[in-house]
Amino acid sequence: MLQLKGFACGYGEFTAVDNLDLTVEAGSVFALMGPNGAGKSSTIMSIAGHVQVSQGSVLFDGEDITHLPARQRVHMGIAVAPEGRRLFPDLTTVENLTIGGYSRPKEEEKGNRERVFDLFPRLAERADQFAGKMSGGEQQMLAIGRALMAKPRLLMIDEVSLGLMPKVIDMCYSALDSLRSEGITLLFVEQNTARALEVAEDVCVLESGKTVWKGSAADAKANPKLLDAFLGLAETTTDGN
Template identity: 90%
Template sequence: MLQLKDFACGYGEFTAVDNLNLTVDAGSVFALMGPNGAGKSSTIMSIAGHVQVTQGSVIFNGEDITYLPARQRVHLGIAVAPEGRRLFPDLTTVENLTVGGYSRPKEEEKANRDRVFDLFPRLAERADQFAGKMSGGEQQMLAIGRALMAKPKLLMIDEVSLGLMPKVIDVCYAALDSLRGEGITLLFVEQNTARALDVAEDVCVLESGKTVWAGTADEAKANPKLLDAFLGLVDASSDEK
């Protein structure tokens, strides 16, 4: 479904990711991992069309989308729940979801919203609450739900569990498992090593903008050197923001 070929991206003269080659199969779950500042978020946001590609190409379902505007990528089936959630704090849950579904026909809105509420019943309870007044866990559910309103073929989530309580992390991962069962392709960034390797099929580890390891999640689990050098010191936070 997705290929990055000799890919580089950055901000002005600063290169965030350099010479990345990556393939994500349709219907698979792919984890981007590595320490802070490795280029994971830049990669995600560049695929979504928000960070400049400076080299190589981005291929989605056989189509070169390297220089396609972000809004057109949404229409093709790419959606992202960004790091920091980036919700509209003065809009309600329902209003944020409506914004997420702008690319879909209006008559689909209720069915798509109901699907989100089925995944995250807490959001149904908070339907009329302003996003800025919600807990961090509720905001994360809403950020994922807003992306789902676009009915994506590829859903990208940047930092699934960062700063969330364990029970909320469980809810988010249960939702990912359900989405995988529906055949949605998932590409996510995660700092909780154990959870990422449990759900992912394939893994790419970045450091300082370059690939240091790539393979299956099972191969990563069996590689003590990899875990110690790049992943072993990264754990989930137990404090919800």
Template identity: 65%
Template sequence: MLELKNLTCGYGTFEAVDDLSLTLQPGTITALLGANGAGKSSTLMCIAGHVQLHRGGIAFEGRDIGALPPPDRVRLGLAISPEGRRLFKDLSVEDNLRVGGMIRPKTDFPQDRDKVLSLFPRLGERLASLAGNLSGGEQQMLAIGRALMARPKLLMIDELSLGLMPKVIDLCYRALQKLREEGLTILLVEQNTDRALSVADQVCVLESGRTVWRGSAQDAARDPDLAAAYLGLH
């Protein structure tokens, strides 16, 4: 589905990620882990086309997309729920979903909206509410839902559980599992290592922009030194 080949990206002359290679298989969840500043968000934003690619390549379904503008990547099947959610706070929940589906025919909107609401029923109760008036958990549901409105083949989610209550985190992770069962490929950035490992198929750990560990989630969970050495946990 996605192949990163020696990807190096950053801001101006600063390289936030250096020589990252990673392959995502269809219908799997890959967790991108690491401490703050490791380069996780920069990786996702580079794949989405919002951070400059310095060297290397990004291939999506075998096609080189490294030079494509962000809207064209969305049309090919890439979508992102970004760090901080970045909702249109002065628009209603329904209109935020409508923006997410702008690349789709207007006739698809009711069906796509209803699918999002089946994943996150709480949003169905808040359709007319302004996004800025939602709770943090509701905003996260909306950010994921807005990305899903584009009918992506690959969904990238940055900092899924940050600042959320445990009950909302559980709901979001159940939604991820259901989406994977339906064949969606997911690239997840997460500070909550235990939760990420509970759903991921494979794991890539970054430290200071470089890959320091890559393998299956099962192997990561069995490695007693991984969290302490690279994730800032003890």
């Protein structure tokens, strides 16, 4: 579904990611991992059309979208829940969801909203609450729900669990399982290495904008050097905890 070929992106003269080759199969779950500053968020936001591609190409369903504006990519089926959520704090849950569905026909809005509420019942309870008054976990659910209002075929989530309580993390990952069962392709960034490797099928590890490892999640879990050097899991893996 998604291919990056010789991909580079950045901000002005600064290159955040360089010479990245990536393939995400339709219906799969793909984790983009690595330390802070590795270029993960820049990659996600560039695929969404918010960060300039300086080299290479981005293909979606075989079509070159490298230079398409973000709004066109949403219409094609690409949506993102960005790092930091970036909600409209002075708008309610329902109003934020409505904005997320701007690319869809108006008659779909109620059904799409109910789908989000089924996925995150907490949001139904907070339907009329201002986003800025919600907890961090509720805001994360709302950010994912807002992206889902566009009915994407490719959903990208930047930092699924960052700063969230374990119970809320469980809710978010339960939602990802449901979305995967619906056939939605998922590309996500995650600092919680153990959780990411549980749900992902394929992994790409970045460091300082460069690819340092690509492969299956199963191979990543079986690679102590990778876990130790880039993902910080070797100690817990060898202990069996």
